[in-house]
Amino acid sequence: MADHPNSVLLDLKDVSRSFAGIRALSLVSFSVERGTILSLIGPNGAGKSTLINVITGVYAPHSGVIDFEGENIAGRTADVVASKGIARTFQLEELFGSMTVLENAMTGCNGKSRSGMFSCGFALPAARREEERIRQEAIESLALVGLEERAFEPISRLPLGERKLVGIARALCTKPTLLMLDEPAGGLAAHEAERLVSLIHLLLEKGLTILLVEHNMPFVMSLSDKIVVLEAGVKIAEGIPEAVRNNPRVIKAYLGQEQ
């Protein structure tokens, strides 16, 4: 259990994971406090996406504890982790390409809806009522990210920036407590990135906790409450943006590349 169960939402203790003998994550520990935004940064191959995949259950950690709301979720499957209240977006979008924008968002409601195969197939009243509720929730999520106008368009017709927002809307439909954004600003134009920043502020105001993986440094520095820096699977620094920016190890490992 965390020391302050009301303030710490996610607590990682000594999380490790290897792939074919290569340590992708080595004894990583940090915690995310409720209602805050924590950014995970590090050079390419540092293990940021692996860490997201380990937290969300795509991969099981080989050792360590992942405490979410007081429960160890390490090793649980992805759908179970999602049902606990952790949602995510993907670096490579991973949207449902055969569906419209609205259907993508509606699929996000799947874990929180119950109609079975037979009530759906026979279109029973209960299933139809639930379908209507799902549709409303999906439209609300799309409105939140500003995409309700594009609801009936196929995914393939949207530009990159809007596709990233569909991913966020889909994640919001799962009614998460913790939202993990994997490089949401990657490839975005300046005005799209600004739109994303105001969306993230809006989500924080709504009480969400956010874990952000991002390469865009100004973006990270302006948004984050806390930053964790990974290098080759090891945590090399943790702290407020100012402290991390001036940490010589971080400058050498990561920021140094850009200066």
Next chain:
Amino acid sequence: MRDKRHPSLSWALVVGVLALLPFVTPGTYVTGVMCFVALYATLACGMAVLLEQAGLFSLAHPTFFGLGAYVAGMLAANEILPPWAGIIVAAIVVALIAYLIGAPLLRLRGYYLACATFGLLFIVEIVLAQSGSITGGHDGLMGIPPLSVFGFTLGGDLDYYFISWGLCLGCVWFFSNLMKSRVGRAVKALHDSEVAASSVGINVPRCKLHVFVLTAIMASLAGSIFCFYLQFTTPSMFGFPLLTELFTMIVIGGPATLHGPVLGSVVLIWLREAIHVYLKDVLPKLTAEVDAVFFGILIVAILIFMPEGLAGSLDRLAHFVRRHLGRSS
């Protein structure tokens, strides 16, 4: 903009034509052939949902059709259960079998799943053929009584025509509801991206298993009705030739829709009837070879000229006509 179409209108049209068909055609020939069309269409429809919507390359469909026929047929022929109860028991048995083999097999992907289910197809055919004392072996299962429900015996082609088309249209209706619902979205989602599907709380293995078992149950129902209609089954009816026929129906009709496989079944079975009728006198010994060559050429032509099948081309035509009419009025 939302696409406002009227599916109820096309449903009414299809049901109307099918309801009148037996009464405007002479004799029972058309009605009898249309029974097979409906039962194969039911099979093809379920298989297309698995292949195209769920992305599960399973070839076990003829097997579930055959097991549905044999279980119901054996229970009725040996007077263990009345035929209607046999249909239900067969569906339950097939569902259990599909569940037990689906749980391990659906962990395989793509070609591996195809290979494993293809193996199952041959194993079941061989087991049915070799268990002569209970299944009748190669010679087939005989003595299956006609279907009877609460004292009414369904004897004629007309009765089976309505039952078969009732099942077929019922399955199409069920699937069309299902694919528009949360379950259908989950099925399409796991086809598009398994990792994203599980990230929104979809239990991917369970979802695959459920849709697999569902289509197996529908195949079993079609198989049971098939055996009571023919009152006779042999293992070879449910083997590799049926699988290729189902593929042909799906490709001709268009796999991406639910009405496509039904259309494919109508076209394949009636074209074959036509070939047999016209070639019977000209090339009496070659009809089987001729129809294999003919359907081979037809599949290639469809794949080249209408890759979305007849249903895809018809939909595009309807869209064009609607737009054209809309503009002139």
